[in-house]
Amino acid sequence: MALSLAPSFRLTGTFPQPIRYPMMAKAKHWIEPHPQGIYVRPADIWIDPSVPKKQAVVTHGHADHARGGHGDVWATPETLAIMGLRYGTEAGTPLGYGEGFERGGVNFSLHSAGHVLGSAQVLMEYQGERVVVTGDFKRRPDPTCAPFEPVPCDIFITEATFGLPVFRHPPIAGEIDKIFARLEAEPDHCLLVGAYALGKAQRVIAELRRAGWDKPIYLHGAMVRMCELYEELGVSLGELRLVMDTDKEDMRGQIIICPPSALTDKWSRRLPNPITAMASGWMRVRGRARQRGVEIPLVISDHADWDELTGTIRELAPSETWITHGSEDGLLRWCELHQIRARALAMIGREDGDDG
Numbered sequence: 001m002a003l004s005l006a007p008s009f010r011l012t013g014t015f016p017q018p019i020r021y022p023m024m025a026k027a028k029h030w031i032e033p034h035p036q037g038i039y040v041r042p043a044d045i046w047i048d049p050s051v052p053k054k055q056a057v058v059t060h061g062h063a064d065h066a067r068g069g070h071g072d073v074w075a076t077p078e079t080l081a082i083m084g085l086r087y088g089t090e091a092g093t094p095l096g097y098g099e100g101f102e103r104g105g106v107n108f109s110l111h112s113a114g115h116v117l118g119s120a121q122v123l124m125e126y127q128g129e130r131v132v133v134t135g136d137f138k139r140r141p142d143p144t145c146a147p148f149e150p151v152p153c154d155i156f157i158t159e160a161t162f163g164l165p166v167f168r169h170p171p172i173a174g175e176i177d178k179i180f181a182r183l184e185a186e187p188d189h190c191l192l193v194g195a196y197a198l199g200k201a202q203r204v205i206a207e208l209r210r211a212g213w214d215k216p217i218y219l220h221g222a223m224v225r226m227c228e229l230y231e232e233l234g235v236s237l238g239e240l241r242l243v244m245d246t247d248k249e250d251m252r253g254q255i256i257i258c259p260p261s262a263l264t265d266k267w268s269r270r271l272p273n274p275i276t277a278m279a280s281g282w283m284r285v286r287g288r289a290r291q292r293g294v295e296i297p298l299v300i301s302d303h304a305d306w307d308e309l310t311g312t313i314r315e316l317a318p319s320e321t322w323i324t325h326g327s328e329d330g331l332l333r334w335c336e337l338h339q340i341r342a343r344a345l346a347m348i349g350r351e352d353g354d355d356g
């Protein structure tokens with residue numbers, strides 16, 4: 001589909017502006033989007049606030065959603081454990097999927113988002129209206145976390161990291177095969193995969209295992225604690241070894257996982273002829289791969305792609321869709337074209353927590 005973002009389209013379009021919808025005004029009365037998070041007024045609770053708040057529901061452990069320093073926190077046990085690892089405090093009320101609580105007449109419950117281990121959507125019910133905040137989500141199967149649960153709602157508040165038709169993530173098996181093919185062609189090299197430390201790294205490891213790679217997988221030191229936590233929380237990753245503890249020669253023909261920032265730094269000099277790869281939805285954009293000096297772009301994302309975003313909105317058929325962050329213009333225009341009431345919330349600082 002050709003998506004027109006031309007200004008002339010805006011001027012000639014006959015789509016009504018969000019302000020005309022009476023439902024919007026009602027919802028705004030109890031759910032307020034602010035640049036620093038979503039505020040649920042009757043409960044005096046924030047969702048994923050970017051600054052410390054007295055009461056917060058946290059959808060998942062990525063830094064653009066989970067911050068330290070809140071008072072009371074509600075989150076899944078996995079998210080609390082991840083926050084404990086990152087911020088040194090695990091205090092909070094753990095809620096499993098489907099579990100909830102009530103505050104100020106608002107019933108909150110958490111539902112799986114399929115994004116990373118412990119990631120949750122937040123359902124809020126108040127005076128007969130149902131609002132879902134996705135946090136980040138995806139619909140693809142992921143061996144390291146529970147699948148996305150579609151939750152019927154009146155207002156669907158969604159991310160749109162990849163909210164443009166150009167973003168269509170290929171099946172992951174083909175991306176993993178690129179690693180194997182290259183190692184087979186150049187067995188005296190090693191393959192260095194850049195992957196974000198929370199979620200992406202463990203998913204790549206688990207997919208390598210699923211594809212039959214049973215040799216040890218080597219880790220940059222920065223990945224170790226999160227991988228150990230995943231193991232503690234029941235996600236098995238097979239034998240992992242630390243690069244620092246391994247002789248250079250022993251890493252020929254092996255796969256090494258590191259944070260994206262380590263792909264080009266001095267650290268990689270300890271590796272035998274590394275071939276660099278990077279796992280991210282942004283690898284769809286050639287310029288991004290080039291910019292990072294990546295030889296093998298792996299289009300592997302923990303966010304919904306264009307088809308998952310639009311398919312989810314069609315499936316849930318909410319009366320309104322609010323878009324928190326990402327390419328909101330693209331998804332907003334799609335909603336307008338499909339006569340779905342939509343608005344973009346100006347949420348800031350939500351893009352750099354997990355690198356796609």
Ligand SMILES: [Zn+2]
Pocket residue numbers: 060062065115136353354
């Ligand atoms: Zn995230």
Ligand SMILES: [Zn+2]
Pocket residue numbers: 062064065136350351353354
């Ligand atoms: Zn995010």
